Amino acid sequence: MAFELTERIIAVAPATVATLFPTLLAEYGESLSDGSESVATIGGHWDNGAKTRIRAASLHKGTIAGQPLTDGRVAFSCLWQSDLASAFDGGQIVGVEELTKTELEQLIPPFPES
DSSP, rough: OBBBBEEEEEOOOOOHHHHHHHHHHHHHHHHHHHHTEEEEESSSEEESTTTTOOOOOOTTHHHHHOOOOOOEEEEEEEEBHHHHEEEEETTTTOOOOOEEEHHHHSSOOOOOOO
């Protein structure tokens, strides 16, 4: 299993998610468990507090959801598949920007006042 052990945050245009993620899944997807089944995924989450097991993150099952940003993009945070993370780092994935936690916090829309 080749997934990063530190979560990363990426931001993409919402329209890109429907086309980009399936393409990335086909190229970089690996099998991870999601309960009793194994699923192909490009990202995961820690499955336990001791951080010894990674569970599949899935857009289709709702285990990973995008955070809308004030600039119109959507952010995703998970443990990314290692080769995909290297492609992010090398600028090989067009339309994807990695964000720091501080950058993410600055781009999250404020809660509406009651």
